[in-house]
Amino acid sequence: MLKRIAMLSAHTSPLEQPGDGDAGGMNVYVLELSRQLASRGIEVEIFTRATSRHQPQLVEAAPGILVHHVPAGPFEGLQKNDLPSQLCSFVRDVLRAEVEREPGHFDLVHSHYWLSGQVGTVARERWNVPLVHTMHTMAKVKNAMLADGDDAEPIGRIYGEEEIVRLADRLIANTMEERRELIELYDAEPEHVAVVHPGVDLEVFRAGRQAAARSLLGIPEDAALLLFAGRIQPLKAPDVVIEAAARMLHDDPALRERLVVAIVGGASGSGLDRPTALTDLSERLGIQDVVRFVPTVAQSDLADWYAAASVVCVPSHNESFGLVAIEAQACGTPVVAARVGGLSTAVSDGVSGILVDGHDPRDYAAALHPLLTDPELREAMSHKAVRHAESFGWDVTADRTLKVYAEAIEWHRTHVEKNA
CATH class of the missing domain: 3.40.50.2000 (Glycogen Phosphorylase B;)
Structure with a gap:
C-alpha cells in the first residue's frame, strides 16, 4: 500500500507565487497533485531549494503535505542555470531525510523537471524505491523552438535528461505529443511513458461572472x-x-x-x-x-x-x-x-x-x-x-497518476528481484 511519497521540486517551490521568477505551471501542478494525494490518505513530503534564510526548514502546506526547504548554495542571486552546481548539497539533505527516519520511510519518489530528476535517480538507488519523473519541459524540444533573445539549453541538461529517461521506472508525459518526443528524441521505452494531463481547480476557475x-x-x-x-x-x-x-x-x-x-x-x-x-x-x-x-x-x-x-x-x-x-x-x-x-x-x-x-x-x-x-x-x-x-479536473489527474505509481512499484519490484 502506498503510504508516503517524496516529491522533488528542486528549482522552484510549490509555495511560490506562479507567474513570477521561475514559478509557473509546474508549481501549481506539484501542489495540486499533492493535495489530491493527501486527500486520499497518502502523505507527501516535498523537497525544494531554500531561497531565503528566513524560510522555515519545514512547512505544513496542508494536512498531509510537508514542504522541506533545503539549503543548497547561496539563498539569493542564483539563476536556474546556476543550480546544477548546487545539486550535491541538495542530494545530501534529501537523503538525510530518509536516514533520520525508519527504513522504508518513502514508498516512491516523484521528481519534476530535470534538476529534480537528477536527485531522484540517486534517491531511487539509495532508498531502493521506484522513481517516477515528469519532465515538464525538455531541452531538445526547447532548443528546436527558441524565441529571439532566448539562450539554448546547455548540453549538460540534455545529458542529464537522457540519464533520467534511462533510469526512471516510469515517465509521465503531459500529452501524447510529449510522449512521442520522449520516445523519438530521448529513446524512452514506450511502455515506460504514460500520458497524464495536468488539471485545473474547477472551484477557483469558474465561469459566469x-x-x-x-x-x-x-x-x-x-x-x-x-x-x-x-x-x-x-x-x-x-x-x-x-x-x-x-x-x-x-x-x-x-x-x-x-x-x-x-x-x-x-x-x-x-x-x-x-x-x-x-x-x-x-x-x-x-x-x-x-x-x-x-x-x-x-x-x-x-x-x-x-x-x-x-x-x-x-x-x-x-x-x-x-x-x-x-x-x-x-x-x-x-x-x-x-x-x-x-x-x-x-x-x-x-x-x-x-x-x-x-x-x-x-x-x-x-x-x-x-x-x-x-x-x-x-x-x-x-x-x-x-x-x-x-x-x-485535478481529481482525474490524481487518479491517473496513482495508476502510474502502481505500475512503477510493480515494475521496480519485479526488476529488482530479477537482478538481485
Whole structure:
C-alpha cells in the first residue's frame, strides 16, 4: 500500500507565487497533485531549494503535505542555470531525510523537471524505491523552438535528461505529443511513458461572472479585454500580443475606444535582462494608452482576470501543456494560442479557441479580432470552453497518476528481484 511519497521540486517551490521568477505551471501542478494525494490518505513530503534564510526548514502546506526547504548554495542571486552546481548539497539533505527516519520511510519518489530528476535517480538507488519523473519541459524540444533573445539549453541538461529517461521506472508525459518526443528524441521505452494531463481547480476557475470580475478589477463593462498571463520572457512571447494589438488598432481604429490589453505576470529567465522591453515596445508602437501591466497576482485574483477577459492569448514558442489555457477556458474565456506542444491538447481548435501556426502578429490579430468584436461568436465559444475544461479536473489527474505509481512499484519490484 502506498503510504508516503517524496516529491522533488528542486528549482522552484510549490509555495511560490506562479507567474513570477521561475514559478509557473509546474508549481501549481506539484501542489495540486499533492493535495489530491493527501486527500486520499497518502502523505507527501516535498523537497525544494531554500531561497531565503528566513524560510522555515519545514512547512505544513496542508494536512498531509510537508514542504522541506533545503539549503543548497547561496539563498539569493542564483539563476536556474546556476543550480546544477548546487545539486550535491541538495542530494545530501534529501537523503538525510530518509536516514533520520525508519527504513522504508518513502514508498516512491516523484521528481519534476530535470534538476529534480537528477536527485531522484540517486534517491531511487539509495532508498531502493521506484522513481517516477515528469519532465515538464525538455531541452531538445526547447532548443528546436527558441524565441529571439532566448539562450539554448546547455548540453549538460540534455545529458542529464537522457540519464533520467534511462533510469526512471516510469515517465509521465503531459500529452501524447510529449510522449512521442520522449520516445523519438530521448529513446524512452514506450511502455515506460504514460500520458497524464495536468488539471485545473474547477472551484477557483469558474465561469459566469464576467460583469462582477470587471467591476472588481476596474475594467469598463463594454471593454474588449485582451489578456496575457504568465512569466514575462521571450519563450512566452508576450511581445506577440502587444504587436497583434497594434495591428488590430491599425486595421480597426474604432476598436481603440474599447480595447484594453492586460499583461499579467513578472519577469523571468532571459526576460530579467530586459525588464522594460514590453513597455518600450508598446510606446514604440504607440499603444501605451491601451496596455496595462499588472504584477503577478494570486490564483484567486488571476481567476478574476480570466473571467473578466474577452479572450486570452497564449502565443508561447513552446509549452509542455499550457495551464493558462485550461484555466482561462474553465472561466468561460476563449483562448487564442500557438499550435505548439501541449497547447494543441489544451485548446480545442475552432471549438473552445483558435490555434495559430507560427508567431506572426498579423495571424494573431486575425484570430483575436473576431473574438473581441463579435459577442455571439465569443458567447458560443465560451460555453464550449467551459465544457472542454471540465474534463481536466485535478481529481482525474490524481487518479491517473496513482495508476502510474502502481505500475512503477510493480515494475521496480519485479526488476529488482530479477537482478538481485
